[in-house]
Amino acid sequence: MRILIEKDYAAISRKAALMVAGQILLKPNSVLGLPTGGTPLGMYQELIRMYDRGEVDFSEVVTFNLDEYYQLPPEHEQSYYYFMRHNLFNHINVKPENIHLPKGTCADVEKECADYEESLRKAGGIDLQVLGIGVNGHIGFIEPDQRLSVQTKLVSLTKETIAANSRFFAAPEDVPRYAISMGLGAILNAKRIILLASGKSKASAIKETVNGYVSAQTPSSILQTHADVTIILDQEAASLI
Ligand code: PGA
Numbered sequence: 001m002r003i004l005i006e007k008d009y010a011a012i013s014r015k016a017a018l019m020v021a022g023q024i025l026l027k028p029n030s031v032l033g034l035p036t037g038g039t040p041l042g043m044y045q046e047l048i049r050m051y052d053r054g055e056v057d058f059s060e061v062v063t064f065n066l067d068e069y070y071q072l073p074p075e076h077e078q079s080y081y082y083f084m085r086h087n088l089f090n091h092i093n094v095k096p097e098n099i100h101l102p103k104g105t106c107a108d109v110e111k112e113c114a115d116y117e118e119s120l121r122k123a124g125g126i127d128l129q130v131l132g133i134g135v136n137g138h139i140g141f142i143e144p145d146q147r148l149s150v151q152t153k154l155v156s157l158t159k160e161t162i163a164a165n166s167r168f169f170a171a172p173e174d175v176p177r178y179a180i181s182m183g184l185g186a187i188l189n190a191k192r193i194i195l196l197a198s199g200k201s202k203a204s205a206i207k208e209t210v211n212g213y214v215s216a217q218t219p220s221s222i223l224q225t226h227a228d229v230t231i232i233l234d235q236e237a238a239s240l241i
Contacts (some may be wrong), residue, residue, distance in 0.1 A: 001210060001223065001224065001229045001230075001231055002229070002230045002231070003210065003230075003231045003233065003238070003241070004230060004231070004232045004233070005233050005234070005235065005238045006232060006233065006234055006235075007234070007235065008234050008235075009042055009198045009199075009234055010042060011234070012042070012043075012196055012198055012232050012233070012234055013041075013042025013043045013045070013046050013196075014042075014046055015232055016040070016043040016046075016130065016194060016196050016232055017043045017044075017046035017047045017050060019128070019194055019230070020032065020043070020047060020056075020128065020130065021047065021050050021055060021056040023127060023128040023192070024056050024057070024058065024061055025056070027127060028057065028059075028060045028061070029060040029061065029062065030061055030062070030127040030128060031061075031062045031063075031064065031120075031123050031124060031125065031126050031127050031128075032061060032062070032063050032064070032126070032127065032128055032129075032130070033063075033064050033065075033066065033126040033128070033129035033130060033131075033182070033186070033187065033190055034063050034064070034065050034066065034084070034088075034130055035065075035066050035130055035131055035132045035140075036065065036066070036067070036080045036083045036084065036132075037132045039132040039133075039196050039197065039198055040130060040132060040196060041087060043130070043196065044087045044088045045087075047088065047092070048088065048091040048092060051091070051092045051093070057093065058092045058093050058094040059093050059094075059095065060098075061094055061098060062098045062100075062123050063084075063089075063094060063098060063099050063100060064100045064101075064116075064119075064120055064123070064126060064182070064186075065080055065084060065100065065101040065102070065182075066131070066139075066140035066141070066181065066182050066187075067080060067102065067140045067141045067179050067180060067181040067182060068080045068081065068101050068102040068103070068104040068179060068180050069104050069176040069178075069179050070104050070109070070154060070176055070178035070179050070180055071104055071105060071176060071178070072104045072105070072176055073104070073105050074101075074103075074104070074105075078168055078169055078174075079104060080101055081101050081104075084099070084101065100116070100119055100120075100123075102116050102152070102180035102181075102182075103180075104176075104179075104180065106180075109154045109180065112180065113151065113152040113153050113154070113180060114152075116152045116180075116182070117151060117152050117183075117185075117186065120182075120186050125186070125189050125190065125191070126186065126187075126189065126190035126191070127190070127191050127192065128190065128191070128192050128193075128194070129187055129190035129192070129193045129194070130193075130194050130195075130196070131187070131193060131194070131195040131196070131220075132195070132196055132197070133195060133196075133197050133202055133205050133206070133209065133220050134160065134161055134164065134205065135160055135164055135201050135202060135204075135205055136158060136160040136161065136205065136218075137205040137208055137209060137217070137218035137219055137220045137221065138158075138161060138219055138220070139187065139195070139219055139220045139223075140181040140182050140187065141155050141157060141161070141179040141180075141181035142155070142181055142182075142183065142184060142187075142219040143155060143156075143157065143158045143161060143219070144158065144216065144217045144218065144219060145216050145217075145219075146216060147216055148184055148216045148219065148222060149181075149183050149184065150183045150184055150185040151183040151185060152180065152181065152182050152183050152186065153180070153181065153183060154178055154179075154180055155178065155179055155180075155181045156177060156178055157175070157176070157177055157178065157179060162175045162177070184219070184222055188222065188225070188226055190226075191228065192228045192229075192230075193223060193226055193228065193229045193230070194229075194230045194231075194232060195209070195220070195223065195229065195230070195231045195232070196232050196233075197231070197232075197233050197234075197237040198233070198234045198236070198237055199234070199236050199237055200236045200237070200239065202236075202237045203236060203237055203238070203239045203240040203241075204240060205218070205220065206231070206233060206237050206238065206240065206241060207240040207241050208220070208221055209221055209223060209224075209231070210224075210231065210241050211241060
């Protein structure tokens with residue numbers, strides 16, 4: 001694992017955006033694995049600025065998001081489809097047909113998960129996976145559990161995740177209890193992975209990710225087994241390593 005400690009959130013965002021842009025410059029039809037949440041917002045804003053300046057072209061890029069809340073329709077303001085459209089896709093020239101997110105409102109969730117894996121397989125897998133991390137060490141919505149989940153599947157969200165994400169909803173009861181999350185198989189199959197973390201609340205999860213045992217209790221720790229992972233942290237997120 002390569003660990004970069006930056007001075008603040010703006011510096012993390014800039015570095016991550018440069019890495020994504022570099023990936024696209026080297027391979028214009030890159031398959032990107034993308035996260036949602038507060039952490040990647042600065043990176044997305046930086047990528048939009050680079051696009052506006054003509055420095056990066058998304059016309060051949062293919063995207064796969066990590067997850068989507070189960071049963072939230074795409075037009076719901078807290079759906080990840082809505083988040084991605086408003087925070088990135090509406091502002092760049094990625095083709096709609098190249099955008100993939102699990103469908104939260106699918107009628108048959110097992111089929112939806114199998115279809116998502118199949119689309120990823122057909123796209124040739126992920127070239128660059130960008131990850132955030134939960135306070136409990138989740139990546140995507142792969143939550144701490146007795147077992148690590150390899151396949152894309154319906155997952156129940158933990159209390160910690162519901163509490164952390166309730167800041168985006170009117171009330172904690174409004175946070176969906178389930179989500180469809182990409183599994184570790186697809187993430188570990190990515191050629192290159194970058195993980196971003198900012199703030200004190202992530203310091204303990206980062207310590208376990210970097211120095212802890214590989215364990216289903218800290219899903220992010222499995223990244224220790226991948227050959228090309230870069231972790232980009234601000235001083236606070238790095239304070240326990
Ligand atoms: P955050 O979420 O970026 O909003 O902290 C990260 C995550 O839960 O993976």
